[in-house]
Amino acid sequence: MLTVYDCIVSDHDLRLVALAALVCALASLTAVNLLHHVRRADRGNRASWLCIAAASTGFGIWATHFIAMLAFSPSVPTAYNVVLTVVSLIAAVLLTGIGLGAALRPGLVAAPWIGGAIVGGGIAVMHYTGMAAFEVAGTITWNHWLVAASIGLGAAIGAAALSVALDSTVLRAKLSGALLLTLAICSHHFTAMGAVAITPDPSIALSSSSIHAGWLAAGVALVSLAILLIAVVALSLDIRDRRRASLEIERMRDLTDAAVEGLVVCAGDVIVTVNQSFARLTGLTAEQIAGRDLSEWVPDAAKRDTLFTFLGRAIETELRNADGALMPVELIARQISYNGAPHNVVAFRDLRDRRDAEAQIRYLAHHDPLTGLGNRASFDHRLDREIRFHRRARRQLALLCLDLDGFKEVNDIYGHAAGDRVLQDIAKHFSSVLGEGQMLARLGGDEFAIIAPLVTDPAQVGQLADTLLKSLAWEQDGIPAGLVSVSIGVALYPSDGKDRTELLSSADAALYRAKTEGKGTYRFFEAAMGAQIRERRSIEHDLRGAIANNELSLAYQPQAQVETGEVNGFEVLLRWNHPARGNVPPALFIPIAEESGLILKLGEWVMREACREAATWMRPLTIAVNVSALQLTSDGFVEFIEATLGETKLPSHRLEIEITETALVRDPNRALHSLQRLKAIGVNIAMDDFGTGYSSLSNLRAFPFDKIKIDRSFIQAVHANPQAAAIVRAVLGLGRGLGLPVIAEGVETAEELRFLGLEGCAEAQGYLFGRPAPIKEFVPLISANVVTLPQPHVKAARN
Ligand SMILES: Nc1nc2c(ncn2[C@@H]2O[C@H](COP(=O)(O)O[C@H]3[C@@H](O)[C@H](n4cnc5c(=O)[nH]c(N)nc54)O[C@@H]3COP(=O)(O)O)[C@@H](O)[C@H]2O)c(=O)[nH]1
Numbered sequence: 169m170l171t172v173y174d175c176i177v178s179d180h181d182l183r184l185v186a187l188a189a190l191v192c193a194l195a196s197l198t199a200v201n202l203l204h205h206v207r208r209a210d211r212g213n214r215a216s217w218l219c220i221a222a223a224s225t226g227f228g229i230w231a232t233h234f235i236a237m238l239a240f241s242p243s244v245p246t247a248y249n250v251v252l253t254v255v256s257l258i259a260a261v262l263l264t265g266i267g268l269g270a271a272l273r274p275g276l277v278a279a280p281w282i283g284g285a286i287v288g289g290g291i292a293v294m295h296y297t298g299m300a301a302f303e304v305a306g307t308i309t310w311n312h313w314l315v316a317a318s319i320g321l322g323a324a325i326g327a328a329a330l331s332v333a334l335d336s337t338v339l340r341a342k343l344s345g346a347l348l349l350t351l352a353i354c355s356h357h358f359t360a361m362g363a364v365a366i367t368p369d370p371s372i373a374l375s376s377s378s379i380h381a382g383w384l385a386a387g388v389a390l391v392s393l394a395i396l397l398i399a400v401v402a403l404s405l406d407i408r409d410r411r412r413a414s415l416e417i418e419r420m421r422d423l424t425d426a427a428v429e430g431l432v433v434c435a436g437d438v439i440v441t442v443n444q445s446f447a448r449l450t451g452l453t454a455e456q457i458a459g460r461d462l463s464e465w466v467p468d469a470a471k472r473d474t475l476f477t478f479l480g481r482a483i484e485t486e487l488r489n490a491d492g493a494l495m496p497v498e499l500i501a502r503q504i505s506y507n508g509a510p511h512n513v514v515a516f517r518d519l520r521d522r523r524d525a526e527a528q529i530r531y532l533a534h535h536d537p538l539t540g541l542g543n544r545a546s547f548d549h550r551l552d553r554e555i556r557f558h559r560r561a562r563r564q565l566a567l568l569c570l571d572l573d574g575f576k577e578v579n580d581i582y583g584h585a586a587g588d589r590v591l592q593d594i595a596k597h598f599s600s601v602l603g604e605g606q607m608l609a610r611l612g613g614d615e616f617a618i619i620a621p622l623v624t625d626p627a628q629v630g631q632l633a634d635t636l637l638k639s640l641a642w643e644q645d646g647i648p649a650g651l652v653s654v655s656i657g658v659a660l661y662p663s664d665g666k667d668r669t670e671l672l673s674s675a676d677a678a679l680y681r682a683k684t685e686g687k688g689t690y691r692f693f694e695a696a697m698g699a700q701i702r703e704r705r706s707i708e709h710d711l712r713g714a715i716a717n718n719e720l721s722l723a724y725q726p727q728a729q730v731e732t733g734e735v736n737g738f739e740v741l742l743r744w745n746h747p748a749r750g751n752v753p754p755a756l757f758i759p760i761a762e763e764s765g766l767i768l769k770l771g772e773w774v775m776r777e778a779c780r781e782a783a784t785w786m787r788p789l790t791i792a793v794n795v796s797a798l799q800l801t802s803d804g805f806v807e808f809i810e811a812t813l814g815e816t817k818l819p820s821h822r823l824e825i826e827i828t829e830t831a832l833v834r835d836p837n838r839a840l841h842s843l844q845r846l847k848a849i850g851v852n853i854a855m856d857d858f859g860t861g862y863s864s865l866s867n868l869r870a871f872p873f874d875k876i877k878i879d880r881s882f883i884q885a886v887h888a889n890p891q892a893a894a895i896v897r898a899v900l901g902l903g904r905g906l907g908l909p910v911i912a913e914g915v916e917t918a919e920e921l922r923f924l925g926l927e928g929c930a931e932a933q934g935y936l937f938g939r940p941a942p943i944k945e946f947v948p949l950i951s952a953n954v955v956t957l958p959q960p961h962v963k964a965a966r967n
Contacts, residue, residue: 184239195228222265252301263290288326314363322356430516653688737790797831880914
């Protein structure tokens with residue numbers, strides 16, 4: 169060390185040494201900056217920038233060496249061999265280029281160390297080649313230990329220099345790297361110079377081809393100038409890169425702040441930076457979080473380990489916020505390069521909404537959203553479980569099926585919102601009377617069911633049913649008490665069914681019986697009820713094939729003038745001749761067709777056949793066709809009538825549709841719309857069965873009726889029941905008041921006809937004029953000549 173010190177202090181011009189150190193520092197800083205630039209450059213430009221970096225570093229090392237050599241004054245003549253001087257420069261450029269390239273080799277952790285060592289080796293090769301170019305009038309002897317030390321120092325410090333320089337893009341790292349590289353060059357040079365001992369020998373002459381130190385100084389000055397220029401370029405590049413990088417960071421920050429997910433950049437477990445979303449999740453500011461440990465927010469250590477071990481894998485855990493509250497989150501970690509160094513970025517997704525939605529979905533899967541009661545799925549599940557339990561325990565279980573009566577009317581008259589409130593109220597009322605362990609569920613629409621476990625005596629269930637019936641005696645929102653009642657069917661396990669399906673079917677059969685026997689009541693299942701249900705299903709099944717199997721036909725019943733007996737038209741009535749059952753009464757199959765929706769298909773068939781038939785008649789008689797509520801409110805009904813009239817060429821004024829009052833309350837707005845459109849195309853509309861339904865005067869005024877049809881039950885009672893006679897008189901008076909003709913149906917006797925004539929009823933229909941029969945039996949009535957039906961008593965009675 170002393171030798172090296174002596175060498176610098178006594179053999180060198182210290183001003184030039186300082187200059188060499190300055191050039192060296194400048195070259196080193198340029199090298200480090202360019203090295204970073206090479207690392208950032210895209211593939212295409214990388215090689216060019218590496219060459220520039222190699223040239224500037226090589227030149228810098230070379231210039232440092234030769235300025236330092238100029239500073240060296242061994243007191244004997246000196247000169248430099250041109251070829252070897254150039255070779256030393258080439259060696260410096262080449263080897264530093266290789267070293268810098270190696271330092272940037274991707275995927276190799278030790279690359280900066282290896283590259284730095286190569287650069288250090290390059291410094292040594294350059295130095296000793298340069299020393300070989302050094303001619304002196306004397307002999308040079310070397311201290312081999314110092315030679316080895318110089319090589320070792322250059323390589324070791326060079327390796328450390330590149331490792332530090334490439335560790336980060338921050339200025340400090342770059343400056344430290346440049347300083348170490350300066351140290352590598354200088355320590356190598358002066359240690360190597362310390363190894364030199366020159367013994368003057370005047371007999372040794374300098375070769376004539378060698379260049380004088382003055383020329384060398386000029387060359388070195390040029391090289392230094394070049395380094396200076398390259399340094400300026402490198403610096404401006406660095407400034408540009410930094411500006412770009414900071415803009416990029418700003419952009420990234422804006423972007424991450426805009427992200428919905430919380431983002432955290434970690435160095436190990438320490439948080440370096442976070443975005444606004446994460447700050448919001450924790451309830452702190454980004455500044456308060458930076459520098460703290462991730463474990464403060466993700467307390468589950470095992471989950472943290474998994475997160476960083478399996479990068480890219482989503483992990484569900486909990487985040488602790490500033491208040492200590494835990495919230496469910498999903499985390500994914502990835503490795504990124506942040507500030508030039510590898511970091512982990514962790515994305516935090518708030519799972520609270522998802523968990524709420526999942527809970528909501530789970531709730532909806534098992535509950536009825538309107539009433540909050542269990543739904544069919546949870547009811548089925550519970551019933552299965554209870555049946556299994558009662559089978560093992562050999563106990564009895566009751567199943568109650570409940571169906572509201574009059575609920576459709578509530579919907580029709582008061583609207584669906586009122587209907588919903590009624591259902592909610594009813595659910596509350598029913599729930600309030602349930603005993604422990606009993607379950608109430610809404611199976612859909614106005615259907616409810618109750619499971620009553622551990623029944624010891626069926627009378628208990630009867631009491632429960634009674635309480636349920638009474639619980640509906642309430643008034644709500646102007647809906648009168650009694651408008652809605654409930655019918656209940658009860659089945660017992662195991663006697664009425666061994667499994668859920670059987671038990672439900674038995675309770676349904678009992679419910680059907682309760683409905684048909686007056687509503688607002690309850691019935692226990694009896695074996696015979698099952699047969700009834702099966703019978704209905706069988707009729708429905710056979711009815712589906714009735715049109716295709718040609719089992720349907722139409723019967724026609726004349727409608728005549730009361731005064732004259734002249735036939736005005738016919739009512740058409742559907743007949744079903746079942747291959748096994750024979751003639752099935754419409755009163756039996758029409759309600760089944762209405763309940764099952766089959767009436768749509770049947771009704772179309774009746775309408776087409778009736779219009780086709782009527783269009784063939786010689787007399788322009790009317791044809792009255794019954795239309796159910798479902799048909800009237802079905803999509804495309806008016807279009808269908810128009811098309812049928814068009815196809816059959818029946819003039820619209822000859823078609824009359826008969827609508828019952830209940831068909832209007834099903835969907836009054838839609839019914840009115842259809843009737844107005846039918847009326848507009850000339851179809852006549854009769855109100856059927858008047859007196860049996862709501863008999864509402866407002867309906868008569870609100871809907872565009874052309875005729876009122878008094879129900880046959882009143883006509884047949886006019887002589888036995890003064891009230892019936894009064895009703896018939898009232899309806900006839902109503903018709904007169906509203907300017908609507910009235911037709912009386914079910915006229916069977918001359919007395920009834922006489923009564924109607926006396927009361928001023930214009931038209932009648934009934935067995936007296938003719939029973940419903942195939943049209944061929946009425947051929948004279950539909951032929952050209954006017955035929956009157958028997959009505960002798962009317963005028964006689966008048967007179
Ligand atoms: N939607 C449709 N409904 C239809 C159709 N065809 C029939 N029906 C309805 O079925 C109910 C029963 O009909 P039906 O058994 O045919 O009874 C009708 C007549 O036979 C019966 N009637 C006629 N005159 C008399 C009589 O003097 N005495 C007596 N006891 N019964 C008589 O009345 C029924 C006609 O009723 P109405 O329709 O109210 O005029 C019945 O409700 C039919 O409407 C169809 O195609 N579509």
